[in-house]
Amino acid sequence: MAxxxxxxxxxxxxxxxxxxxxxxxxxxxxxxxMLGPSGCGKTxxxxxxxxxELPTEGRILLDGEDVTFHRAAERDIAFxxxxxxxxxxxxxxxxxxFPLKCQGVSRDEIRKRVRxxxxxxxxxxxxxxxxxxLAGGDRQRVALGRAIVRRPKAFLxxxxxxxxDSEFRHLMCDELRELHDRVAxxxxxxxxxxxxxxxxxxxxAVMNRGxxxxxxxxxxxxxxxxxxxxxxxxxxxxxxxxxxxxxxRRGESSVSIRDASIAVPExxxxxxRGPLALGVRPEHVTLSDVAPIRGRVFxxxxxxxxxxxxxxxxxxxxxxxxxxxxxVRIGExxxxxFQPEHLVVFDAATGRATQSALYEDNGHG
Amino acid sequence: MAEIxxxxxxxxxxxxxxxxxxxxxxxxxxxxxxLGPTGAGKTxxxxxxxxxEYADxxxxxxxxxxxxxxxxxxxxxxxxxxxxxxxxxxxxxDNLAFPxxxxxLRVPEPEIRKRVQxxxxxxxxxxxxxxxxxxxxxxxxxxxxxxxxxxRQPAIYLxxxxxxxxDAKxxxxxxxxxxxxxxxLGxxxxxxxxxxxxxxxxASRIGVIRDGRLLQLGTPxxxxxxxxxxxxxxxxxxxxxxLLPAELLPGAGMPSHAKTIGVRTEHLQITRPNGTGLVGxxxxxxxxxxxxxxxxxxxxxxxxxxxxxHQPLVAGQEVGLQLANPxxxxxxxxxxxIANERExxxxx
Numbered sequence: 230m231a232x233x234x235x236x237x238x239x240x241x242x243x244x245x246x247x248x249x250x251x252x253x254x255x256x257x258x259x260x261x262x263m264l265g266p267s268g269c270g271k272t273x274x275x276x277x278x279x280x281x282e283l284p285t286e287g288r289i290l291l292d293g294e295d296v297t298f299h300r301a302a303e304r305d306i307a308f309x310x311x312x313x314x315x316x317x318x319x320x321x322x323x324x325x326x327f328p329l330k331c332q333g334v335s336r337d338e339i340r341k342r343v344r345x346x347x348x349x350x351x352x353x354x355x356x357x358x359x360x361x362x363l364a365g366g367d368r369q370r371v372a373l374g375r376a377i378v379r380r381p382k383a384f385l386x387x388x389x390x391x392x393x394d395s396e397f398r399h400l401m402c403d404e405l406r407e408l409h410d411r412v413a414x415x416x417x418x419x420x421x422x423x424x425x426x427x428x429x430x431x432x433x434a435v436m437n438r439g440x441x442x443x444x445x446x447x448x449x450x451x452x453x454x455x456x457x458x459x460x461x462x463x464x465x466x467x468x469x470x471x472x473x474x475x476x477x478r479r480g481e482s483s484v485s486i487r488d489a490s491i492a493v494p495e496x497x498x499x500x501x502r503g504p505l506a507l508g509v510r511p512e513h514v515t516l517s518d519v520a521p522i523r524g525r526v527f528x529x530x531x532x533x534x535x536x537x538x539x540x541x542x543x544x545x546x547x548x549x550x551x552x553x554x555x556x557v558r559i560g561e562x563x564x565x566x567f568q569p570e571h572l573v574v575f576d577a578a579t580g581r582a583t584q585s586a587l588y589e590d591n592g593h594g
Numbered sequence: 595m596a597e598i599x600x601x602x603x604x605x606x607x608x609x610x611x612x613x614x615x616x617x618x619x620x621x622x623x624x625x626x627x628x629l630g631p632t633g634a635g636k637t638x639x640x641x642x643x644x645x646x647e648y649a650d651x652x653x654x655x656x657x658x659x660x661x662x663x664x665x666x667x668x669x670x671x672x673x674x675x676x677x678x679x680x681x682x683x684x685x686x687x688d689n690l691a692f693p694x695x696x697x698x699l700r701v702p703e704p705e706i707r708k709r710v711q712x713x714x715x716x717x718x719x720x721x722x723x724x725x726x727x728x729x730x731x732x733x734x735x736x737x738x739x740x741x742x743x744x745x746r747q748p749a750i751y752l753x754x755x756x757x758x759x760x761d762a763k764x765x766x767x768x769x770x771x772x773x774x775x776x777x778x779l780g781x782x783x784x785x786x787x788x789x790x791x792x793x794x795x796x797a798s799r800i801g802v803i804r805d806g807r808l809l810q811l812g813t814p815x816x817x818x819x820x821x822x823x824x825x826x827x828x829x830x831x832x833x834x835x836x837l838l839p840a841e842l843l844p845g846a847g848m849p850s851h852a853k854t855i856g857v858r859t860e861h862l863q864i865t866r867p868n869g870t871g872l873v874g875x876x877x878x879x880x881x882x883x884x885x886x887x888x889x890x891x892x893x894x895x896x897x898x899x900x901x902x903x904h905q906p907l908v909a910g911q912e913v914g915l916q917l918a919n920p921x922x923x924x925x926x927x928x929x930x931x932i933a934n935e936r937e938x939x940x941x942x
Contacts, residue, residue, distance in 0.1 A: 395789070424882070447883070448883070463883060465766070512884040530794075531814045532832075533831050533858075
């Protein structure tokens, strides 16, 4: 089990910088997810930690030991790829035990550890099966078993569920996280799927264009996004933005959008007049006849537990998550009210979230 | 625009019965989604309506005209496939115009231009008409593919998982646009998918299909709130409905012949343990952002429910559970209709 530390890590491929000045510490036992769109540098970072790429600059420490220039085989880390190749001519037990056999572990010890691993993965009944006969999920479990059996210091996973359809992926997410709770090994998991990240992670690092935009627990990142990129990348549907021109004055608790005064968490910084954006999550929008921001319903989407209503307003489109009991008709005019305590004001020029009571009340809010 | 009527349609491929005694009416201007897993018979049904396969039994009519034996070209249908097969050497404009330039149609060029412009505006690709088809993003390509179907103004549209190759954000966007376009045009659409979110968010009515049989046909709300049986109940809803043996959840109002209780997240509330009611233990909290999925252990069974993300809950904690209006199923797996619901249905 291990702590992983990344210091000033940078990777350039000729004139393209894939990863820029990354710094973070992953504590022992943490399920750490690197999340971002393709090309954001998450896989490159993972490969550097694994020893499959050499950094251009910076250091990687495994339990305090500098392993930056150690070969992959010397790092005691298990890498689980998106497409795992099992050995088709071997049975499940042989597949799981294979890495130990390569290390020259005794036959009795292999048998014992394969059995333990199979128990963790709940596939003991499959040990004698041919892998070609297995269903997709069981194949995945065997591949994981091959990583676990070595008892490495950490697991690195690169979109291991990417090839599965969405419902099955959700099941496997549950299973992976439960497995993590039983094994408690430091895990770095790379994905572009924010739902996977939210549902599994202890800590999420949101990456964009080689830069780590924000690191924190899932709810923290969701409630207090550092910037518009993070706010837009997390959430389904993502955060709504209402662009407006305005000023911010320290100590005030409202902003003016056209003629409407909108209550917001107390402003903690001054800003000259400029382009701003009010950020509001769909579940913090309510339909209200007396609200000053008004628009026409563009579409409704029934989801069973709730519905998403899309409303065209002067400044763009707003999505509201509202109860299914509420009758909403396409084309009708509705007012939109925002729950003030959750609102974020962004500097639209830089995308940065401005300081407010929401960001300083870092307790349990 | 037209009504589609399938009567007792059957289709076999050697030993496999792909579609069994399927009867279904798709009203003029309706958006019907057939929802089912791979191999359920939904694509075969679509191909039977298109004329790409012929039915072994039963009849199919489009706009009151029996087309059971008609070739595809005589049916006036447009088909949108999962893989958008655009002509790579042609511009977006020419791809859209292509179906209208068919020698049998003889549409004059000014009319073609007008129709292409209209459809491009509807799908927000006006600015791309001069582009090569290959220079488009995935979402734009699929819009062009849908546009190529719209431009012909056929009687009906048949769509086979047209959004499944797109990423999640784009899919959400096009879902909304496709539904909107369908309503504006008053188009009749038969759409097949295995994605329950697509079915719930777009359909006027959903047909749940399994092993070639239509299990239930109804509005998304009917299917979600009043599923006919256990299979349909489990097919819709995220997270999946909790199913428990009836004896594990004693409660007032349970029909005597109930064998299984179906508990959706909205039927199960977390309360303070008060010493008398149901008690569960929090196993794991899963963050979604807008809410949490709370995984619970209840008498050795796993249950999932929803909670506010800021409700202070930790793994291992004991909580009270309150059940409200769950679904009941009999020994055969059929849902039991309860008394007040019958009245409510009657009133509606």
